[in-house]
Amino acid sequence: MHKVFRYAALAALCAAATGTALAADMTLRASHQFPGGQGDPRDEMVQIIAREVAAADVGLKIQVFPSSSLYKANEQWGAITRGQLDMSAFPLDYASGRVPQFSATLMPGLVRNYDHAQRLNDSEFMQDIKKIVEDKGAVVIADAWLAGGFASKKNCITSPDTIKGQVIRAAGPAFEQMLAAAGASISSMPSSEIYTAMQTGVLDATNTSNDSFVSYRIYEQVECLTAPGENALWFMYEPVIMSKKVFDNLKPEQRDAILAAAKKAEDYFVGESRKGEQKMIDTFTKSGVKVVSMSQEDYDAWMKVAEASSYKNFAEKVKGGDELLKKALAVK
Numbered sequence: 001m002h003k004v005f006r007y008a009a010l011a012a013l014c015a016a017a018t019g020t021a022l023a024a025d026m027t028l029r030a031s032h033q034f035p036g037g038q039g040d041p042r043d044e045m046v047q048i049i050a051r052e053v054a055a056a057d058v059g060l061k062i063q064v065f066p067s068s069s070l071y072k073a074n075e076q077w078g079a080i081t082r083g084q085l086d087m088s089a090f091p092l093d094y095a096s097g098r099v100p101q102f103s104a105t106l107m108p109g110l111v112r113n114y115d116h117a118q119r120l121n122d123s124e125f126m127q128d129i130k131k132i133v134e135d136k137g138a139v140v141i142a143d144a145w146l147a148g149g150f151a152s153k154k155n156c157i158t159s160p161d162t163i164k165g166q167v168i169r170a171a172g173p174a175f176e177q178m179l180a181a182a183g184a185s186i187s188s189m190p191s192s193e194i195y196t197a198m199q200t201g202v203l204d205a206t207n208t209s210n211d212s213f214v215s216y217r218i219y220e221q222v223e224c225l226t227a228p229g230e231n232a233l234w235f236m237y238e239p240v241i242m243s244k245k246v247f248d249n250l251k252p253e254q255r256d257a258i259l260a261a262a263k264k265a266e267d268y269f270v271g272e273s274r275k276g277e278q279k280m281i282d283t284f285t286k287s288g289v290k291v292v293s294m295s296q297e298d299y300d301a302w303m304k305v306a307e308a309s310s311y312k313n314f315a316e317k318v319k320g321g322d323e324l325l326k327k328a329l330a331v332k
Contacts, residue, residue, distance in 0.1 A: 026254075027061045028246065030087035033073035033192045036066025040215040041272040042089040045142060045240055045265040049087075052261030058253045062087065073190035081137035083245040089144070091238045092133075093172035094190065100318040101132050106172040107314065108306040109299070110328055111235035114274050117145035125327035128320075129237075138241045141262040144269050146209035147277060148234040149226045149293075154204050156224040156290060159298045160305050166204040169194055171236065174310040175207055178302070181309035194218060207234055210276035219287040227281055229293030233302055240265065 030050065034040045043066050050062035065071075071079050071088075077095035079085035093106040104110070104125070111117050120126055121143045130140050148171075150157040157163055164183035169191075170176040176186045187203055191212040197203040198221035206218065213225070228234065240262060247255060281291050294302070315322040 025059050025061065027063055028086035029065060029070065030062050030089075031065045031068075031070040031076055031079070031085055032089040033068045033076075033190055034066060034089065034212075035215045036064070038215060040211055041269050041276070042144065042211065042238060044272070045144065045269050046087070046089050048265040048268055049142070049240065049258065049261040052264055053254075053257050056257035056261070058251070058257045060250070060254045060257065068192055073192055077138075080241060080243050083137070083243045085243065086246045087141075087240065087242045089238060089240050091171070091191075091236055092129075092241075093174075093236060096173055099132060099136060100173075100314075101129070101320060101324060103172055103174045103310075103314060103318065104321070104324050104328060105129060105237035106235075107174045107325070107328070108178050108233050108310055109303050111145060112232060114145065114147070114270070116331070117235060118270070120145075120328065120331050123327065123331045125324060125331065128324060128327065133241065134244055137244050139244045139247050140239045140241055141247075141258060142240040142266040142269070144238045144240065144266070144273070146211060146236050146238055146273060147228040147232050148207060148209040148213070148236060149228050149232075150205060150207055150234075151213065151218055151222040151225045151289075152205035153198060153222050156292045157205060157226050158292060158294055159301050163205070167202070168205040168207065169197065169203055170207050171234075174306075174314060175234070177309045177313055178306045179207075181305050182302075191216060195221060198222070209234075209236055209238070210280040211273075213280050214276075214283050219284045219289050222289055224290045224292065225280070225284045227291055227293045228277055231294045231296055231299035233294070233299065233306075 030046050034042045036043050046064050050064050053060050053062055074094055076088045076090055080088055092102045096102040133140055160182040167185045167187050168179055169187055169189055170179050180186055191208045194206050195216050284291055315325055
């Protein structure tokens with residue numbers, strides 16, 4: 001009987017020791033939709049955070065699940081805010097069905113270039129957006145803006161009349177409203193599904209970021225690419241976010257390590273994102289795709305369509321929408 005008690009006590013001690021070891025070396029899960037190990041800077045941002053946090057030796061590891069291998073693209077917001085997923089590189093507008101204010105982070109023509117995006121990051125507009133993110137149960141740890149353009153299997157998309165009759169994926173409600181107003185048909189999906197949709201004839205055209213155009217090999221499916229150039233209509237906010245519940249429950253030194261790592265990842269991304277357009281142009285040109293960009297006249301024509309559709313709708317129908325747009329447009 002005494003031997004049984006001794007074994008039970010030993011087992012309890014082992015269990016306690018194992019529990020302590022696990023608690024001292026917590027593993028967080030990071031999920032995103034972008035291809036892993038192929039040079040996509042959004043994947044690399046998360047990988048940098050994982051490497052830097054491991055090197056900080058604060059009892060924390062981050063396991064990265066790229067290519068929607070853990071959660072599908074549109075499932076990540078719910079998983080983050082419920083505390084089921086710890087971290088994600090996430091296009092914020094993907095959650096605009098639940099949080100309509102997020103459509104402001106993919107509003108046609110709102111961001112003109114990367115320098116403008118950097119100024120916007122420090123604005124009242126982004127403070128408001130991040131407050132909404134936190135109120136919903138997540139926290140932004142690294143900012144990321146991506147430029148993007150159009151691509152079509154049919155013809156080059158420049159002025160609004162060139163989109164008429166085409167079925168296009170537009171990434172979010174604001175762009176969908178503008179494109180529909182110009183005569184396009186809309187098919188909604190995350191960027192990870194564009195290639196198959198084009199291959200199977202579901203889509204004629206698409207909007208997406210420079211990096212997604214390359215990472216998802218869209219050049220294999222299209223005839224013409226409209227690059228952002230000097231008149232970019234399409235800029236999307238795709239930050240690295242964490243579950244607020246998870247972040248708040250970390251030890252102070254673990255939170256500090258994550259924020260320091262996130263700053264390195266953000267600095268990396270600022271440099272890489274600016275290279276993304278040339279990389280995209282070179283890749284598409286090499287594949288025999290025609291590459292064009294919009295003129296100032298094309299841009300102005302699109303903005304007239306956007307102001308009468310996306311901007312008007314956002315200002316009138318989204319709670320606080322008019323004030324958010326005013327704050328964003330005040331940043332020059």
